[in-house]
Amino acid sequence: MPNYQKKKVHRKALEGKTPVKESVPKEKKEKRAPKLKLNPPLKGTSEKVKKIELKHNTKVLAIIISVVVLTVLILGILSPVSLNESFTNALNVIGSGSYPIEVSDSQIIDGYSYGAYYYVLTDSSIRAYSNSGKEIYSAGHGFSNPCMCVSDSRALVFDQGGKSLIVTNLSKITNSFTSDSAIITAAIARNGTYAVATKTNGYTSKAIVYNKNNKKIYEWNCAKDYINNLAISPNGKKIAITTVNASGGQFVSKLYVFECDKVNSVFSRDLNEAVPLLLCSNKKGFSLVTDSGYSFFDWSKYGEANVSNDYSLGYFRQSSGNILLVFNRVSNLTDNLLVVLNSKGKKVSEFNFNGAISDIQIKGNHIYCISETSAYLFDRAGKLLKTGKCPFGCIKLSPLGSKTVALITDNGIEKFEIDDEVAK
Numbered sequence: 001m002p003n004y005q006k007k008k009v010h011r012k013a014l015e016g017k018t019p020v021k022e023s024v025p026k027e028k029k030e031k032r033a034p035k036l037k038l039n040p041p042l043k044g045t046s047e048k049v050k051k052i053e054l055k056h057n058t059k060v061l062a063i064i065i066s067v068v069v070l071t072v073l074i075l076g077i078l079s080p081v082s083l084n085e086s087f088t089n090a091l092n093v094i095g096s097g098s099y100p101i102e103v104s105d106s107q108i109i110d111g112y113s114y115g116a117y118y119y120v121l122t123d124s125s126i127r128a129y130s131n132s133g134k135e136i137y138s139a140g141h142g143f144s145n146p147c148m149c150v151s152d153s154r155a156l157v158f159d160q161g162g163k164s165l166i167v168t169n170l171s172k173i174t175n176s177f178t179s180d181s182a183i184i185t186a187a188i189a190r191n192g193t194y195a196v197a198t199k200t201n202g203y204t205s206k207a208i209v210y211n212k213n214n215k216k217i218y219e220w221n222c223a224k225d226y227i228n229n230l231a232i233s234p235n236g237k238k239i240a241i242t243t244v245n246a247s248g249g250q251f252v253s254k255l256y257v258f259e260c261d262k263v264n265s266v267f268s269r270d271l272n273e274a275v276p277l278l279l280c281s282n283k284k285g286f287s288l289v290t291d292s293g294y295s296f297f298d299w300s301k302y303g304e305a306n307v308s309n310d311y312s313l314g315y316f317r318q319s320s321g322n323i324l325l326v327f328n329r330v331s332n333l334t335d336n337l338l339v340v341l342n343s344k345g346k347k348v349s350e351f352n353f354n355g356a357i358s359d360i361q362i363k364g365n366h367i368y369c370i371s372e373t374s375a376y377l378f379d380r381a382g383k384l385l386k387t388g389k390c391p392f393g394c395i396k397l398s399p400l401g402s403k404t405v406a407l408i409t410d411n412g413i414e415k416f417e418i419d420d421e422v423a424k
Contacts, residue, residue, distance in 0.1 A: 080152040081169075081192040081212055089153055089170045093117050097133030099406070099415035111396035111408045112150045113319075113361060117170070118398040119155050120408060121148040126157050128170055131400040133415070137170050149188055156188040158196065167194060175214045185230055189281065193217075193236030197227040207241055209260055218260040225254065231279035231286045233299050236260070240286050240297075242276035251275065255288060257302065267302045280318055284343045287323065289316050294325055296345025305345035311337060317362050322380070324362040333357070338367070340380050351382025363399040368418075370394045370407070375418045377403055388420040 080086065093116050105122035112119045117136060120127045126148065128136040143159035150156075154174060158165035161182050167175035174192070181199040188194040192212030200206045205227040209218035218239070225243035232239050241256045253276050257267035274290035281287075285298035293308040294316075307325060314336070315326035323341040328334075333356050340348040340362070355371035362368075367378040370390060377386040386403055396408040400415065407414045 080190045081154065085153060085169055092136050092170045093130050093134075095130065095132070095134045097130060097135065099133045099413065101129065101133055101135070101413040103127070103412045108395065108408055108410060109146060110148050111398055112148065112155075113363065113398035114150060114152075118406065119148065119150060120396075120413070121146060121157065126155060126166075126168060128155075129406075129413070131398075131406075133413075137168070137172075139166065139168050139173055141166060147186075149186065151188045151192070152190045154188060154192055156186055156194055158183050158186040160185070165196060167192075174212070175210070177210070177214075184227055187230040187232050187279070187281070189232035189236045190234035190283070191236045193232055195230045195232055195239055197230055197241075205243075207239065209236075209239055211236065218258070220258060225252075229276055229279040231281040233281060233286075234283050238266075238299060240279050240281070240288075242271070242279060242288070244276065253290075257297075267297075277313070278316055280316065282318060282323075282343055285345065287316070287318070287345070289313055294345075296323075296341070298344070307339055307341070307345075307347065309337060309339075311335075315357065315360055317360060319361070319363050322362045322364075324360065324367065326357065326360060328357075338378075338382065340367070340382075349381045351378075358394050359397045361397055361399055361405075366399070366402065368397060368399050368405050370397050370405075375405070375416065377418045386418045386420060388416075388418045390416050390418075 103120065103122060105124050107123040108120060109123060110121040117128055117130045120129065124142065125138050125140045127138040130136055141157050143162055143164065145160045145162065146157050147160045148155060148157050154167050154169050156165060156167045163179045163183060165177045165183065165186055166173050167188065177196060179198045184197040184199065184205060186194065186196040193209060195207055195209045197205055197207045203221040203223050204225055206219060206221045207227055207230060208216060211217050222243060225245040227241055228244050229242040230239065237260055239258050239260065242253060244253045246252065251273045253271040253274060255269040255271055256265040258265050271290065274292045276288060276290050278289040279286055285296055288295045288297065293306060294313065296305040309327040311327035312330050313325060314328040317324040321343045323345065325339040327337040334354055336353045336357060337350060338353055339350045342348055358370040358372065360367065360369045365380050369376040373389055373392050375388050375390040376384060378384055390407060391414060393409040394407045395410065398406040398408065400406055403418045405416055407416050
């Protein structure tokens with residue numbers, strides 16, 4: 001029988017002996033990642049990185065400064081007078097107002113719309129309002145016979161037959177002038193240059209040109225003829241002048257163009273017996289309105305475009321990119337022919353309108369017309385878009401939106417919407 005008794009182990013025999021470790025198969029041994037030997041940092045590496053980053057940042061900064069400077073230069077060139085004045089004018093237009101507007105002066109004489117605001121000339125002041133109805137600025141003039149002409153950023157008011165004029169922007173009077181003799185007419189350019197024609201001792205009349213800083217830059221004395229109209233190129237370097245006189249029982253009129261650094265005219269034209277009524281400048285050239293028709297001359301080569309009609313010219317209106325002529329019969333002011341031209345004086349369209357016109361304006365692709373108590377909205381091709389009844393007594397209108405106008409009356413200014421659709 002097998003013996004299952006527990007065997008005795010002599011523990012003393014095992015004392016002092018080192019225990020044997022069990023062998024582990026190679027495939028079960030843990031694989032340790034090899035140690036990476038790092039190269040010591042190169043001497044001067046951090047300095048090189050800093051230099052590269054500094055060079056890169058300098059280039060980026062130079063590009064940013066160049067872009068900013070170029071932008072400021074472009075805006076300065078595009079700005080009518082200066083970037084600062086354009087910014088101030090734009091800032092002053094911001095804000096809300098309301099209609100109707102009560103004008104405290106006793107008589108409203110004229111009005112002129114320009115983009116987001118419009119001017120109102122009264123017997124004692126010139127005022128500017130935003131299209132929202134906010135009064136932007138007002139300045140008293142104290143002239144007995146005030147007349148107004150407007151440029152892209154400034155307005156000029158002169159005392160016809162008097163001896164003074166002022167120029168304002170939307171925040172202050174920028175220029176003033178006082179003559180020794182009576183003022184005949186005046187004009188202002190896009191860049192703030194202005195010209196004034198006066199009577200004078202020793203000559204029949206003279207024209208003086210001042211820059212935006214009120215420094216005299218040109219003077220032309222007319223020995224025999226009377227200056228009756230002026231227009232200045234947008235950059236203020238050229239001036240167009242019309243003169244009138246009588247010789248041998250006949251009416252004589254002439255057109256001149258002068259460069260402000262030359263004595264003699266660079267262009268002239270005999271107008272024969274036509275009576276020059278108006279000169280008006282834009283970016284492309286200038287318009288000449290006479291009692292016998294209309295002519296447009298460009299400022300460089302003096303190319304001419306003409307529009308003639310058997311009727312008399314009742315209204316001349318100019319806005320950005322558009323010119324509107326209204327011909328009518330002196331004996332019948334309800335018979336009107338409307339002619340639309342582009343900024344170069346080329347005909348775009350013409351159409352008839354029956355009704356006595358109180359005022360008419362063109363802005364963008366729309367023509368706004370007030371006839372007694374009716375308002376009309378046309379496109380440039382002469383298509384009637386909207387019509388409606390408006391308050392009586394409108395003497396001037398200013399377009400505010402695509403179908404909204406400000407009606408300037410003897411008592412104040414009202415907002416009116418031409419909202420009645422025309423039956424097709």
